[in-house]
Amino acid sequence: MSEKTEALNKYFGFPSLHDYQEPIVDALLADTDTLAVLPTGSGKSICFQLPALMKSGLTIIVSPLLSLMDNQLQELRAKHIKTAAAYNSFMSPEEKSRVLSRLSSLKLLYISPEALSLPFIVERLKTIQVSMMVVDEAHCISQWGHEFRTDYLKIGPVRQALGRPCMAAFTATATPEVQMDIKKQLQMDAPAEYIHSVDRENIALFVRQCTGEREKKKEMIRLVQEAPGPGLVYVSSRKRCEELKALLQKETSHRVEAYHGGLENETRLMIQQQFLHGDLDVVVCTNSFGMGLNKADVEFVLHYHFPKDAESYIQEIGRAGRDGRQAWAAVLYLEDDIIIPQMLMEAELPPVNELGSALETAAGSSRAEITEELINRMGWTETAARFLAYYLEKYPEKSRGGLLEELEKQVQQRWFEKQKKLKAMIQWLENSEACRRRLLLQVFGEALMKRPEPCCDMCGHRIPFREHQRAEKEKETAPWETRLQELFFGRERAKHE
Amino acid sequence: MLFQEAMILIALKRLRGERTDASAYHLLTGKRSSQTITDAKWFQSKDLFGAVPALDKPHFESITASFYRRGWLEAGGVPGAEASAAISPWEKIVEEAGFDGWTYRDTGRQFWRRVALLIQTLSHLYQQKKQFVPIIQDVQAQQWVKRKLAAWGPEKYTVMNRLYEEMADCLHELKEVQAFILAYKLTGAETLGKTTEQIALLQDMEKDEIEYLFHGAVHTLIKKAENQPGTVLHECLDTGGNPQLTVTAEKTLDFINKGLSLDGIARARRLKKSTIEDHFVEIAGEIEEFSIDHLVPPDQQEAIRRVAASLDTFKLKALKEQLDDDATYFAIRLTLAKGGKKSERENRSAE
Numbered sequence: 001m002s003e004k005t006e007a008l009n010k011y012f013g014f015p016s017l018h019d020y021q022e023p024i025v026d027a028l029l030a031d032t033d034t035l036a037v038l039p040t041g042s043g044k045s046i047c048f049q050l051p052a053l054m055k056s057g058l059t060i061i062v063s064p065l066l067s068l069m070d071n072q073l074q075e076l077r078a079k080h081i082k083t084a085a086a087y088n089s090f091m092s093p094e095e096k097s098r099v100l101s102r103l104s105s106l107k108l109l110y111i112s113p114e115a116l117s118l119p120f121i122v123e124r125l126k127t128i129q130v131s132m133m134v135v136d137e138a139h140c141i142s143q144w145g146h147e148f149r150t151d152y153l154k155i156g157p158v159r160q161a162l163g164r165p166c167m168a169a170f171t172a173t174a175t176p177e178v179q180m181d182i183k184k185q186l187q188m189d190a191p192a193e194y195i196h197s198v199d200r201e202n203i204a205l206f207v208r209q210c211t212g213e214r215e216k217k218k219e220m221i222r223l224v225q226e227a228p229g230p231g232l233v234y235v236s237s238r239k240r241c242e243e244l245k246a247l248l249q250k251e252t253s254h255r256v257e258a259y260h261g262g263l264e265n266e267t268r269l270m271i272q273q274q275f276l277h278g279d280l281d282v283v284v285c286t287n288s289f290g291m292g293l294n295k296a297d298v299e300f301v302l303h304y305h306f307p308k309d310a311e312s313y314i315q316e317i318g319r320a321g322r323d324g325r326q327a328w329a330a331v332l333y334l335e336d337d338i339i340i341p342q343m344l345m346e347a348e349l350p351p352v353n354e355l356g357s358a359l360e361t362a363a364g365s366s367r368a369e370i371t372e373e374l375i376n377r378m379g380w381t382e383t384a385a386r387f388l389a390y391y392l393e394k395y396p397e398k399s400r401g402g403l404l405e406e407l408e409k410q411v412q413q414r415w416f417e418k419q420k421k422l423k424a425m426i427q428w429l430e431n432s433e434a435c436r437r438r439l440l441l442q443v444f445g446e447a448l449m450k451r452p453e454p455c456c457d458m459c460g461h462r463i464p465f466r467e468h469q470r471a472e473k474e475k476e477t478a479p480w481e482t483r484l485q486e487l488f489f490g491r492e493r494a495k496h497e
Numbered sequence: 498m499l500f501q502e503a504m505i506l507i508a509l510k511r512l513r514g515e516r517t518d519a520s521a522y523h524l525l526t527g528k529r530s531s532q533t534i535t536d537a538k539w540f541q542s543k544d545l546f547g548a549v550p551a552l553d554k555p556h557f558e559s560i561t562a563s564f565y566r567r568g569w570l571e572a573g574g575v576p577g578a579e580a581s582a583a584i585s586p587w588e589k590i591v592e593e594a595g596f597d598g599w600t601y602r603d604t605g606r607q608f609w610r611r612v613a614l615l616i617q618t619l620s621h622l623y624q625q626k627k628q629f630v631p632i633i634q635d636v637q638a639q640q641w642v643k644r645k646l647a648a649w650g651p652e653k654y655t656v657m658n659r660l661y662e663e664m665a666d667c668l669h670e671l672k673e674v675q676a677f678i679l680a681y682k683l684t685g686a687e688t689l690g691k692t693t694e695q696i697a698l699l700q701d702m703e704k705d706e707i708e709y710l711f712h713g714a715v716h717t718l719i720k721k722a723e724n725q726p727g728t729v730l731h732e733c734l735d736t737g738g739n740p741q742l743t744v745t746a747e748k749t750l751d752f753i754n755k756g757l758s759l760d761g762i763a764r765a766r767r768l769k770k771s772t773i774e775d776h777f778v779e780i781a782g783e784i785e786e787f788s789i790d791h792l793v794p795p796d797q798q799e800a801i802r803r804v805a806a807s808l809d810t811f812k813l814k815a816l817k818e819q820l821d822d823d824a825t826y827f828a829i830r831l832t833l834a835k836g837g838k839k840s841e842r843e844n845r846s847a848e
Binding site for chain 1: 616619620623624627628629630631632633634636657660661664665668673676677679680681683684685686687688689690691692693694695699
């Protein structure tokens with residue numbers, strides 16, 4: 001048995017790697033810079049977790065989302081891998097210092113890009129051996145990408161400061177120009193590249209044109225009722241989430257729950273677990289759900305509201321059919337809905353007419369203070385505030401006029417990019433002739449090599465609903481005595497007593 | 498009538514028109530201020546302290562306003578005859594729920610986290626499933642369970658059986674619906690817990706009421722565990738600390754222990770004298786060993802207690818009018834804070 005197989009067995013309990021995972025693991029074990037574009041749900045995390053555990057020293061994993069960090073950490077903990085920890089702004093001071101005090105004994109450190117750019121963190125990291133840096137969701141580093149995060153631009157310089165350890169970038173969705181940008185910003189020299197098609201052959205694609213909210217609701221109920229699930233329904237807001245959940249609970253025979261940022265932590269975790277374990281058929285959610293959630297048997301992803309660009313769309317439908325079984329994705333398209341991504345995009349950028357007064361506010365304050373001021377006093381979103389703070393820091397000696405000009409230019413540029421992406425999404429939705437799969441791949445500079453069957457509505461295919469398995473749904477109302485026994489001893493023993 | 502509405506009326510009834518409506522709001526949401534903490538005690542309303550934590554002020558005001566319009570609340574904020582009749586079944590629920598947010602709000606949360614995580618962990622180990630996502634994310638609870646498991650070693654399965662028996666016993670003594678809530682909130686190796694909303698749906702009850710009954714059940718468990726050393730549930734209790742004091746009163750207590758006077762503390766902390774007085778009242782009610790004799794002469798205390806008993810009121814103004822001029826409001830509040838405990842004890846033994 002090779003050392004690699006042995007480690008895989010020991011840590012993860014798998015007998016072997018997939019064909020496409022193997023070369024990535026090898027490249028990283030050989031300290032080669034690596035860019036990997038892998039579809040969501042393809043087991044990408046193991047590609048860096050395994051080498052990280054095998055190498056001596058620490059691997060830093062930059063991850064943009066708290067929920068992503070949490071999920072991966074939970075999975076590692078469940079596998080009894082204790083040399084992993086997270087560091088982010090949501091942790092208490094005690095938790096933070098606990099992590100920092102055991103840095104030298106860690107193998108994997110999940111960290112937010114904001115935390116990684118703090119000088120004292122970099123100083124601490126300099127005192128230990130950092131053997132590898134991994135950037136998850138690496139498309140965030142590119143301003144051509146769909147979720148540009150200014151803090152990602154600091155990863156390159158931090159790498160330099162830490163003595164240029166091996167660098168790996170992972171993403172599920174990157175157009176060719178974003179790939180170029182990633183390599184440049186992360187200062188990768190001649191990296192090994194593993195670019196997989198974004199196409200998920202086993203997910204059939206559908207768009208339903210709707211003329212009004214009522215028709216949309218009716219169509220949603222019809223599709224959800226006909227599908228056995230499990231499935232996800234994506235909506236744009238917490239409020240709609242709750243509303244559609246109630247509707248589906250009433251109008252279908254499915255077990256439906258809502259998931260959004262407004263729920264208490266414990267409730268969120270519970271619903272996620274219930275969905276994972278098959279206690280729920282459908283979850284109505286905002287796009288905060290599913291990040292890093294590994295559920296293999298999802299039948300469908302239904303978009304009640306469509307996302308702001310093709311990259312987000314690919315990412316979200318990628319939660320279906322991870323087990324390789326036939327799955328489907330559908331968008332309920334209503335022309336009026338275009339206002340939702342428009343408003344979202346607007347909120348993500350600083351309002352141009354407020355830039356002047358924002359600069360006044362920012363004068364002489366620290367970065368953290370600026371962001372806080374802008375959010376609390378001027379009502380900006382965090383993304384918009386971070387955007388401004390980044391450029392203030394980037395051009396410390398620019399005059400106020402020059403800075404204002406630069407900012408306006410940057411905002412316009414970003415706005416233009418976002419509009420372009422949204423337009424491409426709308427065009428894809430409104431398309432009524434060409435194969436949807438071919439068009440979607442085009443956005444990512446790919447050609448459709450082989451048309452699967454079923455492919456999409458334009459190719460004349462129908463939604464491949466799975467068979468309903470008339471398995472009895474769990475009887476919820478067992479008396480508490482039975483339930484208590486089950487809790488401790490499992491169903492079998494509870495049944496016998 | 499909705500749970501929230503009933504709770505508001507019950508709170509106002511308990512306050513007997515001797516406090517503002519806002520005091521009822523603070524009581525129900527469990528505000529951590531000296532005044533509210535003292536109110537809960539004086540008016541024997543620990544079972545309402547934090548009973549509807551998520552109630553927001555505008556909503557509270559719109560509910561009370563509609564009660565005034567309908568005549569359910571009379572001027573002075575006391576429920577009328579019709580309202581009193583309507584809330585009597587709810588009063589029974591409160592009486593039987595075992596809820597005591599005043600004593601157990603924080604400790605209750607921690608106790609439950611420990612119990613829930615312990616059961617989840619033991620059941621996974623027993624059923625030989627080693628990988629699971631802890632349903633409790635709290636690091637402290639996780640470390641506590643880890644420590645316990647290490648200490649029990651191979652004995653842990655005996656411990657699990659004991660815990661099962663203890664839980665079964667406790668749940669039997671609870672009301673049926675409360676036993677149901679606890680059993681369905683918990684997570685085991687094969688059975689996932691339910692959210693409060695899901696349980697409410699199963700029971701066809703309001704979420705707020707389920708939440709109240711849930712905490713009431715947990716508080717009952719704690720009370721029982723406290724009296725049973727040697728049980729597994731007793732081990733889940735937190736020991737030590739003065740959890741009842743607000744953080745700021747805690748600081749004042751530190752200064753008292755250093756020997757500073759009331760005025761000295763106000764200066765040192767740069768706070769108003771009246772604020773420090775609030776802290777003294779809170780401390781007097783909370784810490785049995787804290788004597789107020791140097792602040793209020795014992796015979797004045799005696800007088801205050803006598804008048805309070807004869808007037809049957811906690812209305813400070815009414816008391817002040819009946820007492821000598823040298824009995825300050827501060828002296829009255831201090832004495833009542835100390836005395837509250839005493840009268841409560843008498844009540845309890847009379848039951």
